[in-house]
Amino acid sequence: MAAISMRNIVKRYSDGYQAVDDISLDIADGEFVILVGPSGCGKSTLLRMIVGLEDITSGDMLIGGERVNKKAPRDRNLAMVFQNYALYPHLSVFENIAFPLRLKHTPDAEVKAQVMEAAELLQLTEHLDRKPANLSGGQRQRVAMGRAIVRKADAFLFDEPLSNLDAKLRGQMRTEISRMQQRLGTTTVYVTHDQTEAMTLGDRIAVLRKGVLQQVGSAHQLYEEP
Ligand code: ADP
Numbered sequence: 001m002a003a004i005s006m007r008n009i010v011k012r013y014s015d016g017y018q019a020v021d022d023i024s025l026d027i028a029d030g031e032f033v034i035l036v037g038p039s040g041c042g043k044s045t046l047l048r049m050i051v052g053l054e055d056i057t058s059g060d061m062l063i064g065g066e067r068v069n070k071k072a073p074r075d076r077n078l079a080m081v082f083q084n085y086a087l088y089p090h091l092s093v094f095e096n097i098a099f100p101l102r103l104k105h106t107p108d109a110e111v112k113a114q115v116m117e118a119a120e121l122l123q124l125t126e127h128l129d130r131k132p133a134n135l136s137g138g139q140r141q142r143v144a145m146g147r148a149i150v151r152k153a154d155a156f157l158f159d160e161p162l163s164n165l166d167a168k169l170r171g172q173m174r175t176e177i178s179r180m181q182q183r184l185g186t187t188t189v190y191v192t193h194d195q196t197e198a199m200t201l202g203d204r205i206a207v208l209r210k211g212v213l214q215q216v217g218s219a220h221q222l223y224e225e226p
């Protein structure tokens with residue numbers, strides 16, 4: 001059974017603009033899929049429909065085999081990481097990562113264990129007492145990823161997570177994200193307009209153009225000479 005299954009998904013905005021045009025795509029359990037394409041091709045819209053932040057005009061969205069068209073984001077058990085981090089400025093790194101667990105009233109000892117485990121994986125152990133304002137862009141991005149990890153979500157959804165970082169940091173974070181995916185094996189959908197990210201991360205690449213899914217395949221299948 002696919003972890004995420006999109007069936008004939010269409011999105012027409014209230015102004016009549018059709019941003020997503022009949023997309024069908026199955027994402028396997030544990031698979032890392034990249035959605036790539038130029039700005040405005042509908043990547044973000046599609047990701048937001050998976051998470052439930054955007055209504056689907058027609059078609060079906062299934063998560064773990066269950067139709068979720070009408071389900072609120074909080075009932076979907078997915079973790080989204082945005083490019084602007086969305087961290088809480090007044091909370092420490094520790095409490096930013098712990099936030100989803102605090103919402104669930106997880107016991108302190110377990111909060112600590114889970115935050116430490118995520119911090120170790122993301123090399124944040126030395127920064128747990130700091131505030132987001134005192135971190136680099138790459139560290140902030142790792143905190144956002146830490147928060148996604150402790151939620152133990154069924155899937156991670158990334159929306160251009162590295163686009164605010166400089167080239168060197170982007171390279172480091174690509175390595176970091178690959179490592180996290182290998183260690184955790186969580187189903188991941190990752191939106192980018194960056195060809196390098198598309199080719200170096202991920203099991204499969206889905207190429208979008210003007211709301212249409214043009215090609216799906218491995219980096220090898222899509223970019224190598226036949
Ligand atoms: P509604 O369906 O409630 O009328 P829309 O879906 O049209 O609202 O718009 C939601 C938000 O997206 C608004 O804040 C609007 O400013 C923004 N928005 C509208 N048009 C565009 C666009 N072409 N690209 C990006 N954002 C847009």
Ligand code: ADP
Nearest residue numbers: 013015017019038039040041042043044045046
């Ligand atoms: P991408 O993530 O690939 O850059 P988006 O999914 O953000 O593309 O947007 C796809 C298209 O839908 C764009 O043409 C954008 O202007 C339009 N769009 C996005 N949000 C809205 C909205 N709320 N209302 C109307 N049009 C929108």
